[in-house]
Amino acid sequence: MRNATLAVASREIPLPSHVIISNVPGPQVPLYLAGARVQWITGLGPLLHMMGLFHAVFSANGLITINFISCREMMPDPAFYRQCLRESYEELALAVKKKAGRKKRKK
Secondary structure, three states: OHHHHHHHHHOOOOOOOOEEEEEEEOOOOOOEEOOEEOOOOOOOOOOOOOOOEEEEEEEEOOEEEEEEEEOOOOOOOHHHHHHHHHHHHHHHHHHHHHHHHHHHHHO
């Protein structure tokens, strides 16, 4: 991100990519704030000049969140992209369940 920021600030160096994916592993134990258990943690990232899409992937306590920020000029329909991400996740989850079921039958 430091190099991307410098590239944008100089305006002489083109941004090397239009999509950034940040993967931040968080604590895999329950966290508490003022005595209350934290139920959900999410991440966000900056959308710099000439960048069309930023994915923030964050995991904590056995859960994972995937958020994105997009430029309306480069991605005019972010709701459709969100739908595509959700459908892809559901397809992957179904494939994992099927594979796990085959492994159980083999034993």
